[in-house]
Every structure is written in structure tokens, then in C-alpha cells.
Amino acid sequence: MTGSGRGTGVLDAAVLRVFDAAGRAVGLGFLVADGLALTCAHVVPGGGVVPLGRAVEVDLPLLRPDARVAARVELWVPAQVAAGDVAVLRIEGELPGARPVRLIDADELREHPARIFGLPERSPGGAWHHVVLRHRRGDGWVRADLTGRSFAVAPGFSGGPVWDDELSGVVGMMAMAEAGDSPVSYLLPTSGLLAVWPELAEFALPPSPFRGLRPFRESDAALFHGRRDESAEVARAVAAHRWTALVGPPGCGKSSLALAGVAPLVREDGGCPVAMRPGGAATPLRALASALLPVLEPGLGETGRPAETTALAGVLAGQGLSGVAARVLEVQRRERLLIVVDQFEELLTRSPDEIDELVRVLFDARAPDEVRVLCTLRSDLVTLVLAHPRLRPVASARVRELEPVRPERLREVISRPVADSPGVDYEPDLAERIRTDAGADPGALPLLGVALDLLWEHQERGVLTHRRYEELGGVAGALGRYAGSAWHDHVPEADEAAAERLLARLVRAPRGAAATRRIARREELGEREWAIARRLAATRLLVLRGGEPPDGVELAHEVLISGWGRLADRIHQDRSFRDWRDSLRRALDRWERAGRPPDLLPTGGALAAARCWLPARERELGDAEREFLRRARAHRSALTRRRRILVSALLLVLVLALLLAAASLVRAGDDRGGAAAAPAPPVATAPGGAPSARPPDPRRA
Structure with a gap:
């Protein structure tokens, strides 16, 4: 077996199926x-006696089904005992690939989304039960309400771990469901398991006081440190002005300050804060309706939310905020309503009609004076927002620029959460080392948050150590290492192509501007891509949006765009591809304007560049572009064939010329040879037999 990990993929290596003696x-x-x-005690019933030492068998149904090993009951506490129904099994064989999960002992679980795996009879391959955790009963058990269309708890779920999506860990064990086909079930939380088996404390952790890539929310106010002065200043600005924009670079903590710093102060002062994301729903106005509905209808169940959200969006579009705000303040017994518009720059990606729809409601001068709006906005996108005719008045109304955390406050961010956690501490000098590594970079907070969250998870008997910090990669390297490890653990080789397509849909990289994350809607993604998104969401790299069942997914934080090498490479490739595609479109336009002459079709160099991207990304081209390239290839092939014919003809002429030249040379040689064989004229001789130097005189006889 190996060490513990993170993400519901870890459950594959931790969930056991228990078999009795009969198999x-x-x-x-x-x-x-x-x-x-x-496991639950009722999974290994005693039959009238305490079954200590009883033999059972177990396997890993999600990893290696039917590869069974022996186990024995080491502790057995029946359900009749307060906080009972617990059994401890000692595994006697080796389970290849098995990994334990870390239990989280959390006091507050209400409204946390969670999931439980089971093996009910009607689903032999297994099923997931999606729930929202509710209140604790008098005996300590926690109620869980079914959401969406997932399986209700039935025989086959008992003894399974309950995975909390909010805390990213196991917070208890599924124990029972109400009779019949009820959507209500109950789990024994970690605190109950600890009460039965105190030795379990060695393997349980309190919830991490750090948030990794997630922003702090209003419920995290007690854990939010280092921004007290800025929070008070922005709260005063909100009280004095209808519209306020909080501007800062990516990763400086704008969302956390608005949600965990300003919102609690507004509530203390008699206000009712709600938060929305313009990209968090099908339209920005629907996102606003989704944010207002829980405070307008506190008792509304999950099943009624979609229809009520649609109805509320219609009321807002037709009547504005006046009536709705008054009703919210009446229901909540508050004096003012604060609407936090987080990630205001997401409106840049919306249609003009959708932007107008939200602006008319939120930023109408006739809106009730009891309503205040606080927007968070990236400073590197302010220019684009100010250039937008409908958004400029809003973004320039009242701007508060958020500065990086000062060194003394950064020390508080690092040290205070650990100091407030009983039984946990840093090794000497580690906190100061981490502060130094974080430096003064305004975007360092998410990197720091990831490093601290992972360090907390890897503590050794309550101590955060230098050794673990180095293994994680420090502030600069922890995110990249963790993201790479999560990808390796949750994306098998067969899914890599689909996973890369998913990443491409989660980023918007406009030319001449910084890349930003975007929410990919469920309908945009194929079944395989959506399954990968759900797996990666359990690792906290991605976040599911839209309630339960979710209807969208996005990157957990903008910092992943630069801090995760795989994603950064993908963005670079996408930009290179878009540059090539734009040049192709320009060539296509020039060709069509000129009447489609063959000489303006892409040439060999352009076709060679196309081969770098095709066929892998051919489906991202339009029909006209594909036809343009097809004609270019056909034209290129025709030119090549004509060139080959011409070259062949030239070679043939050359060969014939050489043959003729050779024949001429042969004939000339033959002529010279014939001349050499003819009889020579007689030679005159002088007296005595010597040749005469003079020619013979014809007058002489």
C-alpha cells in the first residue's frame, strides 16, 4: 500500500467491498x-455474539474487483450503543494499488455537497449518491439529502466513505437510510468514529485553515487574516456609495477580501450580503437571480430551485430590484442589501443584450437606496472594461485599488491559522522561510495558499516540517507539482486527448490581452470530457458550477493559467494555432476577392505549416477554410504532376540529344578511319635511293 492522496480518484484505491464467509x-x-x-457493524453482524476475530474477505471494487484478500474483525460496536455501528477490520493480505484516505474531523458540515459510492443490487457496477449535508441529530449522526437524479441510499451503500466536496476529504461513514425509497440518509461523522475508536485520531485531521486555490467566503471569516484594514476601508466605501469597484492584479485576493472581509462587516452593520458571478449561469441576470433566491426563499428545496430561479429572473427583468430587494430585507430582517459581483470582467464575454439586461437592474439610478453593489475587477482588464460603452460608467464610478499584502500582514496570513489550530505547529523558522519565498509578488497569494494547504495535509504528527515543504516544491513549485500529479492520477493515457480538449474550453486567450478562465457549459462537452471534468474537480484544480447536478466547470483559479505548465503550453499552442488560422483566413479572403485565381492558393510553405495543425485540429476550421486547403493541395499536386511531366520531357530531349551527339561522334570517327586506309601518292627519290626533297618535274622523263 502507499500513502494517502487527494480527490475522489483516491477512493478507487480505498473503497473496499466486504464478503461474508459464504462469499x-x-x-x-x-x-x-x-x-x-x-465498516459498519451491521455489515459483519454478530449473530448473537461479538464477532471479534471473525474472518471476512475484501477487495477493491473500483480498482481490482474480485482480487480478494482475507481480513478479520478487530473491533465491533453495534448500533445499539450510542454513536455505534462501527467495525474495524485488520487486512491480512496485500492489496496491490491500495491507498488509505485521510479522515477530516470537521465540526461544521451543513450545506456541504458530498458524494457516496455504493453497490446496490439494481446497479451491480456501482453508483454514486450525491447529497447535501444537513444538521446533526441528537445522537451525533448527520442527515444527508439526495440531490439531482442520483441513486438513493439502499443496501449496498452501508460502510462506504462520505466524500465532502467542500473539504475535499472523507468526513464520515454512510450508515443508514430512512425506510422506503426515501431521499434522506444518515452518516456517522468522523467525530462519532473517533468516539468509538480513539486510536483513529492518529489518522484524522482537523479541516485545513487554508483554502488553496479557492477564495475565502463569508463563512470563512474567522480564517481570513492579513486584510483587516483594507476590509474596513472598502466596507466604509460601500456604505457611502451605491457602486464600488475593487480593482487589483490577478491573485492579489480581491474575491477573498470582498467575500470574507467586507461581507461579514456589512452583516455586522445590519446588511444582507449576497454574491454572484456574471459567468456563473446561463445569463448574468439568471446568475443574479440564483444569488438572491436563497435569501428570498430560505426554505426552498433543491428540486424547486431551477423553476423559481427562472421566475425570479423574469421579475428582475420586468420590475428591477425594487420589489425584490424590499422582500429580501423583510425576510432577512436587515436594513441594506449588498450584492457582490465577483469577477466583473466576465461580462466582457457576454452579448450586448445580456449585459444591458444586468446593467439595467443592478446599476439603475432609480434602484432602491438600500441596495449597494461591490464589483471585483482585474486591473489588467480595466482598459477593456472602460472601453465598453455600457460598463464604463459602472467601472469608473468609485474605484478602490487593492495593493499587495504587506510583509508584516503576510506573516499573519501564514502563521495565524496554524497558531489558532490546537496541536499543530510549524518547525522552527519554517513560517519565516515560507514568507521569504512568497516575496512581494502581488499574485503570490494563490501559490502560497496551495503550498500551505498541501503542507497542512502532509503534516507529521501535528508538525509542519521543512522536509515536507521541500518535497512539495515550496511556494513556487507546489502548484505545478500538484497539478501534474493530479493529472497523472486522474487522466489515463486513453483520456488525454479528451482532457486536452477540455482544458482548451476552460481558457479564453484574446489576442493582445491576458488569458482568462471561462466556464464551459455541460452542453459544450462530450460525455468523456464531462467525466474527466468531474474527476479533476475532486482534485480542486477545477470547480463545478451550477448547483447539483452541476451544469458547468471552470478552472479553480486564474493562477493555473501561468502556474501549471501543461495548461500554459496548451495556451501557447492555441495562440499559435489561432495566428496560423487567422493568416489562413486572410489568404482565403484575398483569394475570394481576386476571383479565386489558382496562383493565390496557399503554396508549399503554407501547406507545410498547415500539416503542423492538421488533421488534429481540422474540426476547428470552417467549411470554407477546409475547402480552401483542399483546393490548394489539389493545385499543388497538379503543379507537381506537370512539373514532373516537364522534367521528364526535358530529360527525354536531353537523352535524345546525347544519343544523337554520340552517334555523330561515332560517324566522324568512322570517316577519319576510312581516310587513313586510302593508298598514299608515290614519293620521288633522289639518286642513291634517298627521297627527293623537291616534287618531280613533269617535263622530265
């Missing part, structure tokens, strides 16, 4: 340490 599957369990597992 029948009787329930589930999960590994909490090497060789130790938890």
Missing part, C-alpha cells in the same frame, strides 16, 4: 491506514 457481498468499507479499514 456474498454484504457491504462496503474503506482503508484509513495501512492494513486497517472501517
Whole structure:
């Protein structure tokens, strides 16, 4: 077995199926340490006696089904005992690939989304039960309400771990459901498991006081440190002005300050804060309606939310905020309504009609004086917002620029959460080392948050150590290493192409501007891409949006765009591809304007560049572009064939010329040879037989 990890993919290596002596599957369990597992006592019933030492078998149904090993009951506490129904199993064989999960002992679980795996009879391959956690009963058990269309808890779920999507860890064990086909079930939380088996404390952690890539929210106010003065200043600005814009570079903590710093102060002063994201729903106005509905209808169940959200969006579009705001303040018994528009720059990606729809409601001068609006906005996108005719008046109304965290406050961000956690501490000098590594970069906070969150998870008996900090990669390297590891663990090789397509849909990289994240809607993604998105969401690299069931997914933070090498490379490739595609479109336009002459079709160099992107990204081209390239290739092939014919003809002429020349040379040689064979004229001789130097005189006889 190996060490613990993060993400619901970890459950694949931790969830056990329990078999009785007859070989029948009787329930589930999960590994909490090497060789130790938890399950429900009723999964291994005593039959009238305490079954200590009883033999069972287990396997890993999500990883290696039917590769069974032996186990024995080491502790058994029946359900009749307060906070009981717990059994501890000692695994006696080796389970290849198995990994324990880390339990989280959290006091507050209300409204957290969670999921439980089960093996009910009607789904032999297994099913996921999606729930929202509710209140604790008097006996300590926690109620869980079914959401969406997932399976209700039934026999086959007992003993399984409950994975909390908010805390990204196991917060208890599924124990029972109400009779019949009820959407209500109950889990025994980690605190109850600890009460039954105190030795489990060695393997359990308190919830991390750090948020990694997630922004702090209003409920995290007690954990939000280092921004007290700025929070008070912005709260005063909000009280004095209808519209306020909080501007700062990516990663400086704008969202956290607005949600966990300003919102609690507004509530203390008699206000009712709500938060929305313009890109968080099908339209910005629907996102506003989704934010207002919980405070307008606090008791509304999950199943009624979609229809009520649509109805409320219609009321806002027709009547504005006046009536709705008055009703909210009446229901909540508050004096003012604060609407936080987080990631205001997301409006840049919306249609003019959608922008107008939201602006008319939120920024109407006739809106009630009790309504205040606080927007968070990236400073590198302010120019684009100010250039927009409808957004400029809003963004320039009242601007507060958020500066980087000062060194003394950064020390508080690092040290205070650990100091407030009983039994946990840094090794000497580690906190100061981390502060130095974080430096003064205004965008360092998310990198710091990831490093601290992972360091907390890897603490050693309550101590955050230098050794673990170095292994994680420090402030600068922790995000990249973690993202790479999560990708390796959750994206098998067969899914890599689909996962790369998913990443491409999560980023918007306009020419001449910084890349930003975007929400990819469920309908944009194929089944495989959506399955990958859900797996990566469990690692906190991605975040599911739109409630339960979710209807969108996005990157957890902008910092992933630059801090995750795989994603940064993808963005660079996409920009290079778009540059090539734009040049192709310009060539296509020139060709069509000139009447489609063959000599303006792409040449060899352009076609060679096309081969770098095709066929892998051919579906991202339009029909006209594909036809343009097809004609260019056909024209190129025709030219090549004509060139070959011409070259062949020239070679033939050359060969014939050489043959003729050779024949001429042969004939000339033959003529010279014939002349050499003819009889020579007689030679005159002088007296005595010597040749005469003079020619013979014809007058002489």
C-alpha cells in the first residue's frame, strides 16, 4: 500500500467491498491506514455474539474487483450503543494499488455537497449518491439529502466513505437510510468514529485553515487574516456609495477580501450580503437571480430551485430590484442589501443584450437606496472594461485599488491559522522561510495558499516540517507539482486527448490581452470530457458550477493559467494555432476577392505549416477554410504532376540529344578511319635511293 492522496480518484484505491464467509457481498468499507479499514457493524453482524476475530474477505471494487484478500474483525460496536455501528477490520493480505484516505474531523458540515459510492443490487457496477449535508441529530449522526437524479441510499451503500466536496476529504461513514425509497440518509461523522475508536485520531485531521486555490467566503471569516484594514476601508466605501469597484492584479485576493472581509462587516452593520458571478449561469441576470433566491426563499428545496430561479429572473427583468430587494430585507430582517459581483470582467464575454439586461437592474439610478453593489475587477482588464460603452460608467464610478499584502500582514496570513489550530505547529523558522519565498509578488497569494494547504495535509504528527515543504516544491513549485500529479492520477493515457480538449474550453486567450478562465457549459462537452471534468474537480484544480447536478466547470483559479505548465503550453499552442488560422483566413479572403485565381492558393510553405495543425485540429476550421486547403493541395499536386511531366520531357530531349551527339561522334570517327586506309601518292627519290626533297618535274622523263 502507499500513502494517502487527494480527490475522489483516491477512493478507487480505498473503497473496499466486504464478503461474508459464504462469499456474498454484504457491504462496503474503506482503508484509513495501512492494513486497517472501517465498516459498519451491521455489515459483519454478530449473530448473537461479538464477532471479534471473525474472518471476512475484501477487495477493491473500483480498482481490482474480485482480487480478494482475507481480513478479520478487530473491533465491533453495534448500533445499539450510542454513536455505534462501527467495525474495524485488520487486512491480512496485500492489496496491490491500495491507498488509505485521510479522515477530516470537521465540526461544521451543513450545506456541504458530498458524494457516496455504493453497490446496490439494481446497479451491480456501482453508483454514486450525491447529497447535501444537513444538521446533526441528537445522537451525533448527520442527515444527508439526495440531490439531482442520483441513486438513493439502499443496501449496498452501508460502510462506504462520505466524500465532502467542500473539504475535499472523507468526513464520515454512510450508515443508514430512512425506510422506503426515501431521499434522506444518515452518516456517522468522523467525530462519532473517533468516539468509538480513539486510536483513529492518529489518522484524522482537523479541516485545513487554508483554502488553496479557492477564495475565502463569508463563512470563512474567522480564517481570513492579513486584510483587516483594507476590509474596513472598502466596507466604509460601500456604505457611502451605491457602486464600488475593487480593482487589483490577478491573485492579489480581491474575491477573498470582498467575500470574507467586507461581507461579514456589512452583516455586522445590519446588511444582507449576497454574491454572484456574471459567468456563473446561463445569463448574468439568471446568475443574479440564483444569488438572491436563497435569501428570498430560505426554505426552498433543491428540486424547486431551477423553476423559481427562472421566475425570479423574469421579475428582475420586468420590475428591477425594487420589489425584490424590499422582500429580501423583510425576510432577512436587515436594513441594506449588498450584492457582490465577483469577477466583473466576465461580462466582457457576454452579448450586448445580456449585459444591458444586468446593467439595467443592478446599476439603475432609480434602484432602491438600500441596495449597494461591490464589483471585483482585474486591473489588467480595466482598459477593456472602460472601453465598453455600457460598463464604463459602472467601472469608473468609485474605484478602490487593492495593493499587495504587506510583509508584516503576510506573516499573519501564514502563521495565524496554524497558531489558532490546537496541536499543530510549524518547525522552527519554517513560517519565516515560507514568507521569504512568497516575496512581494502581488499574485503570490494563490501559490502560497496551495503550498500551505498541501503542507497542512502532509503534516507529521501535528508538525509542519521543512522536509515536507521541500518535497512539495515550496511556494513556487507546489502548484505545478500538484497539478501534474493530479493529472497523472486522474487522466489515463486513453483520456488525454479528451482532457486536452477540455482544458482548451476552460481558457479564453484574446489576442493582445491576458488569458482568462471561462466556464464551459455541460452542453459544450462530450460525455468523456464531462467525466474527466468531474474527476479533476475532486482534485480542486477545477470547480463545478451550477448547483447539483452541476451544469458547468471552470478552472479553480486564474493562477493555473501561468502556474501549471501543461495548461500554459496548451495556451501557447492555441495562440499559435489561432495566428496560423487567422493568416489562413486572410489568404482565403484575398483569394475570394481576386476571383479565386489558382496562383493565390496557399503554396508549399503554407501547406507545410498547415500539416503542423492538421488533421488534429481540422474540426476547428470552417467549411470554407477546409475547402480552401483542399483546393490548394489539389493545385499543388497538379503543379507537381506537370512539373514532373516537364522534367521528364526535358530529360527525354536531353537523352535524345546525347544519343544523337554520340552517334555523330561515332560517324566522324568512322570517316577519319576510312581516310587513313586510302593508298598514299608515290614519293620521288633522289639518286642513291634517298627521297627527293623537291616534287618531280613533269617535263622530265
